[in-house]
Amino acid sequence: MRAPLYELGAFGNTAALFVAVLIGVAFGWCLERAGMGSARKLAGQFYFTDLTVFKVMFSAIVTAMLGAFWLGRIGWLDLSRVYVPETFAVPQLVGGLVFGVGFVVGGLCPGTSCVAAATGRGDGMMLVAGMFSGAIASGLGFRTLEPLYSSTPLGTLTLPQALHLPYGVVVALVVLVALGGFRGAEWIESRVNARAS
Amino acid sequence: MTADDTRRVIVWLGIGAIVLATGAAIAGDPYLGKKGTIDVDVLARTVTQEDDHVTAVELAGWIRERRAHVRVIDVRSEKEFDEYHIPTAERIPLGSLTSARFAPTETIVLYSEGGAHAAQGWVFLRALGHQRVFFLRGGLNEWLEEVMSPTVGTRPSHADSVTSALSKYFGGTPQLGERAPATVARLRRRGC
Numbered sequence: 001m002r003a004p005l006y007e008l009g010a011f012g013n014t015a016a017l018f019v020a021v022l023i024g025v026a027f028g029w030c031l032e033r034a035g036m037g038s039a040r041k042l043a044g045q046f047y048f049t050d051l052t053v054f055k056v057m058f059s060a061i062v063t064a065m066l067g068a069f070w071l072g073r074i075g076w077l078d079l080s081r082v083y084v085p086e087t088f089a090v091p092q093l094v095g096g097l098v099f100g101v102g103f104v105v106g107g108l109c110p111g112t113s114c115v116a117a118a119t120g121r122g123d124g125m126m127l128v129a130g131m132f133s134g135a136i137a138s139g140l141g142f143r144t145l146e147p148l149y150s151s152t153p154l155g156t157l158t159l160p161q162a163l164h165l166p167y168g169v170v171v172a173l174v175v176l177v178a179l180g181g182f183r184g185a186e187w188i189e190s191r192v193n194a195r196a197s
Numbered sequence: 198m199t200a201d202d203t204r205r206v207i208v209w210l211g212i213g214a215i216v217l218a219t220g221a222a223i224a225g226d227p228y229l230g231k232k233g234t235i236d237v238d239v240l241a242r243t244v245t246q247e248d249d250h251v252t253a254v255e256l257a258g259w260i261r262e263r264r265a266h267v268r269v270i271d272v273r274s275e276k277e278f279d280e281y282h283i284p285t286a287e288r289i290p291l292g293s294l295t296s297a298r299f300a301p302t303e304t305i306v307l308y309s310e311g312g313a314h315a316a317q318g319w320v321f322l323r324a325l326g327h328q329r330v331f332f333l334r335g336g337l338n339e340w341l342e343e344v345m346s347p348t349v350g351t352r353p354s355h356a357d358s359v360t361s362a363l364s365k366y367f368g369g370t371p372q373l374g375e376r377a378p379a380t381v382a383r384l385r386r387r388g389c
Binding site for chain 2: 062066068069070071072073077079080166167168169171172174175176178179182
């Protein structure tokens, strides 16, 4: 069987939605088990006392990247059929800034706010309400936002293309950076927590 | 699980990641799709010199004389192929053409119903580096018109006799009648 399963017609729209719900539930469950539903834990990221978010997210990136590379290499995954979102430099920088400010102010990001809301936390529910309100407001004001939204388009840009390096070399470099990052995160956590105690 | 066990698992996961990452660096491209390159000047010159296609009569001649290493490829659907196809043709749909194997010594002739799809296939194969590729300019329509039911003059010339013989070889039925002027016939054939 070849992937992407939906793209290659292994299942239809209804089955795809059902699978999406299952994957979403599994993702939420894993986030909750990793303690990502707690704003207090996530806020530790910004004080360098708990870098779990960094470690979990970078682990996910490395796992998915190695999986996608090797599944593609052995012929089980057609990477050319995997959708790569287009890059729009300025609007994505602005969006990232808004995201970062929201993360610091609210203590949760979009995914973890859903996890927090699902576990009955009030802050998570408020953040989810704010997120949907913001999405609706952006939709209603889209005509005003559109010039920014569609500015500085760079097309579908991937790291190998941007760095002019072979795909596998970029994979190896990202894994090395991640492992170095994990080691560095542990060192920072131990230093900061030792100083606090 | 103790803290030591957890640390041991993490170390082994890290070692696994390093092994897979090192392998990735030397494993090559993970994309399945074939990447071709097109020298547009060469392709444009080939098209201008009309070295990109064959006529139905030329192809019929190649098949009849059993020219070596010629592969006639029908890019139409299975249903259309089963209804009728040019003798000796094999079916390879356009989507599978780039993954088909062709020897460098083979001469590939592509055809479709009209000619557009075969011409697109010609670009694909040229982009993949195949040099001896042609398409049937007027497609199967030209084959049916020029080979299977060609119009020969009521007072047959030598050329008409050759055409009739070729048609009969493939089970065709030459039609007696007024042949279209050469210019009209050529323009009609190009209408794909």
